[in-house]
Amino acid sequence: MFTRRDEDDYQTVAAGIRMRTLCFGSNTLMSEFRLLHGHILPRHAHPHEQTGYLVSGHIALTIGDETHDVVPGDSWCISGGVEHGADVLQDAVAVEVFSPVRDDYLPGGTSTA
DSSP: OOOOOOTTOOEEEETTEEEEEEEEOSSOEEEEEEEOTTOEEEEEOOSSEEEEEEEEEEEEEEETTEEEEEOTTOEEEEOTTOOEEEEEEEEEEEEEEEESOOGGGSTTOOOOO
């Protein structure tokens, strides 16, 4: 699969947080998140393992009971079923990979955090 950049593909997953699926295969799905300063990604959990990389900005990422001060170049891995969320301290862009594929993030799916 090959996907071209498309600024119109973003879906709102929470106030101030937009996501678009970059590409996906049979086992993984990669997405880009744009997070606006002052907003919160509510704590949530899902069965998918999630690895991420902060491209730009600044967030406070809580994984389980631990909060991390995340700056560009930092990365993380969240096991499936672990509660997590984020406070957006500065406009940010993150790229994340989910396994298995999140059906709700597939084109035409109904996205949830």
